[in-house]
Amino acid sequence: MGPIKIFDTTLRDGEQSPGVNLNQLEKLEIAKQLERFGVDIMEAGFPASSKGDFEAVRNIARTIKNVSVTGLARAKKSDIDIAWEALKDADEPRLHIFLATSPIHMTHKLKKTPEEVIQTAVEMVTYAKQKFPHVEWSAEDATRSDRAFLATIVEKVIEAGATVVNLPDTVGYTTPEEYGALFRYMRKHVPNIDQVALSAHCHDDLGMAVANSLAAVENGATQIEGTINGIGERAGNAALEEFAVALNIRQDKYPYQTNLRLKEIKRTSDLVSKFSGMAVPANKAVVGRNAFAHESGIHQDGVLKNASTYEIITPELVGVQSNNLVLGKHSGRHAFKDKIEQLGYKLADDKVSEAFQAFKQLTDRKKEVTDDDLFTILIDVQTNIDDLKKYSLQAFQVQYGSSNMPTATVALTTPDGSRVETARTGQGSVEALYNTIEALVEETIHLTDFHLSSIGKGRDALAEVHVNMTVNEETVSGRGSAQDVLEAAAHAFLNAINRVFLNKSTTVQETAPL
Numbered sequence: 001m002g003p004i005k006i007f008d009t010t011l012r013d014g015e016q017s018p019g020v021n022l023n024q025l026e027k028l029e030i031a032k033q034l035e036r037f038g039v040d041i042m043e044a045g046f047p048a049s050s051k052g053d054f055e056a057v058r059n060i061a062r063t064i065k066n067v068s069v070t071g072l073a074r075a076k077k078s079d080i081d082i083a084w085e086a087l088k089d090a091d092e093p094r095l096h097i098f099l100a101t102s103p104i105h106m107t108h109k110l111k112k113t114p115e116e117v118i119q120t121a122v123e124m125v126t127y128a129k130q131k132f133p134h135v136e137w138s139a140e141d142a143t144r145s146d147r148a149f150l151a152t153i154v155e156k157v158i159e160a161g162a163t164v165v166n167l168p169d170t171v172g173y174t175t176p177e178e179y180g181a182l183f184r185y186m187r188k189h190v191p192n193i194d195q196v197a198l199s200a201h202c203h204d205d206l207g208m209a210v211a212n213s214l215a216a217v218e219n220g221a222t223q224i225e226g227t228i229n230g231i232g233e234r235a236g237n238a239a240l241e242e243f244a245v246a247l248n249i250r251q252d253k254y255p256y257q258t259n260l261r262l263k264e265i266k267r268t269s270d271l272v273s274k275f276s277g278m279a280v281p282a283n284k285a286v287v288g289r290n291a292f293a294h295e296s297g298i299h300q301d302g303v304l305k306n307a308s309t310y311e312i313i314t315p316e317l318v319g320v321q322s323n324n325l326v327l328g329k330h331s332g333r334h335a336f337k338d339k340i341e342q343l344g345y346k347l348a349d350d351k352v353s354e355a356f357q358a359f360k361q362l363t364d365r366k367k368e369v370t371d372d373d374l375f376t377i378l379i380d381v382q383t384n385i386d387d388l389k390k391y392s393l394q395a396f397q398v399q400y401g402s403s404n405m406p407t408a409t410v411a412l413t414t415p416d417g418s419r420v421e422t423a424r425t426g427q428g429s430v431e432a433l434y435n436t437i438e439a440l441v442e443e444t445i446h447l448t449d450f451h452l453s454s455i456g457k458g459r460d461a462l463a464e465v466h467v468n469m470t471v472n473e474e475t476v477s478g479r480g481s482a483q484d485v486l487e488a489a490a491h492a493f494l495n496a497i498n499r500v501f502l503n504k505s506t507t508v509q510e511t512a513p514l
């Protein structure tokens with residue numbers, strides 16, 4: 001048997017996490033990193049769901065050449081047609097069609113009889129197969145479906161041309177023992193099952209997504225679906241980094257291979273966390289900040305005597321560098337370029353210059369520039385929307401004292417290039433700043449979430465702010481980093497406002513049937 005195929009759905013199911021809203025440049029950066037990580041298939045979005053998703057899938061399908069790119073579609077001709085427009089330029093266009101098979105979903109959601117569901121599934125797979133060489137068919141809510149019915153519909157969609165069959169645990173309901181038994185059942189009762197790849201897709205509602213995925217491979221699954229950091233609808237999906245490291249560390253129990261490069265795990269996780277605004281909990285397996293930290297005396301004593309006493313995974317295995325101190329104030333352009341190549345980035349010359357400038361500015365203010373800082377600079381440069389910016393920050397000042405009202409003064413450049421300036425108060429410094437920016441822009445803004453974190457450690461660590469808000473009733477998120485917390489907050493707020501204009505300026509081309 002060949003390696004287990006890894007199907008990443010960070011950009012589709014992962015983006016279904018409440019509050020996550022990735023723009024096209026961010027999606028493309030994540031896609032490039034998933035390619036470096038070595039996933040076999042990436043689900044880049046659901047093209048029929050929005051213009052933004054359509055554009056993102058098309059862009060990724062045209063750019064990513066070493067990973068098979070797919071998009072999701074309902075069992076509807078119009079969804080399939082739109083997906084084809086988005087994916088037709090991929091090297092080997094691949095479609096993912098889903099249709100629910102559980103009594104609950106068929107009765108209450110689809111309002112179809114089981115016979116109608118079989119007929120629709122067969123018709124849509126047949127239709128899709130006229131365009132796409134690879135068609136994955138998912139039996140949504142498979143784990144709450146009748147097994148005999150599931151075996152019948154699976155046999156028929158394979159006859160209709162499906163090349164992959166997925167049995168999702170859509171609501172995270174199943175247990176490892178039950179899920180393993182489902183895969184054994186399918187292998188035994190579907191006569192043509194060996195003609196397709198058999199896939200598992202697990203959700204983490206009961207905290208068993210990775211355990212269930214492992215049970216699936218032990219019982220005949222040849223493809224595993226999941227996301228980076230386990231992000232996704234509700235409690236999320238199986239975390240691919242946890243699945244991959246479990247296979248690696250417990251080869252004795254799971255003698256399966258994947259094409260993943262484990263050393264890329266940390267960077268992939270950092271990138272997804274940064275863009276999605278979903279911080280990785282410190283105690284999360286494999287990528288959490290504490291995953292390799294030893295706090296208690298007995299553990300520290302053991303690790304000093306022999307690391308294997310308390311460490312089953314080495315930080316190096318997943319790309320966590322123990323000493324990530326890098327360039328400083330006196331470093332020049334060559335060393336800088338060399339370092340960013342070591343970090344795996346290939347930037348055009350103008351972007352290298354932009355990143356070098358940002359790096360030099362930082363060295364004036366910060367003693368030690370770490371890999372984390374550089375990483376932040378590089379992805380800011382790669383995804384900056386300056387050319388399309390509607391508003392940009394010229395200057396700001398905030399006056400704060402424990403006994404007076406915080407007051408902010410802000411100067412912005414507006415889209416027509418003019419400079420506007422005003423002052424407002426607020427209950428706190430950030431509110432004063434945001435009230436002032438809001439008074440200067442013409443948009444209607446409602447802030448729904450604000451999250452502050454530090455990049456790296458120490459008093460001079462960079463601050464990073466994520467915001468979620470609605471701008472003119474459109475839901476957007478924004479990100480900003482700076483050494484000062486208020487400056488990072490101002491950048492994040494403006495970044496979110498400006499994304500509305502980015503979304504507007506990247507409309508679907510005439511060819512797209514939307």
Ligand SMILES: CC(=O)SCCNC(=O)CCNC(=O)[C@H](O)C(C)(C)COP(=O)(O)OP(=O)(O)OC[C@H]1O[C@@H](n2cnc3c(N)ncnc32)[C@H](O)[C@@H]1OP(=O)(O)O
Nearest residue numbers: 016046048049050074075076098099100109110140170233
């Ligand atoms: C398990 C999963 O993760 S599935 C993927 C979930 N992802 C998303 O929903 C992405 C975001 N979704 C959207 O943007 C929207 O829901 C859209 C654009 C896809 C559809 O929007 P709308 O046309 O307004 O429909 P709405 O979402 O309200 O309802 C879904 C409709 O699709 C139907 N439907 C649901 N699943 C399927 C399916 N697999 N095949 C065919 N029809 C389906 C529902 O029965 C309902 O139909 P009805 O209008 O006849 O009752």
Ligand SMILES: CC(C)C(=O)C(=O)O
Nearest residue numbers: 098138140141168170
């Ligand atoms: C579309 C399918 C695979 C899905 O996301 C689920 O069932 O959870």
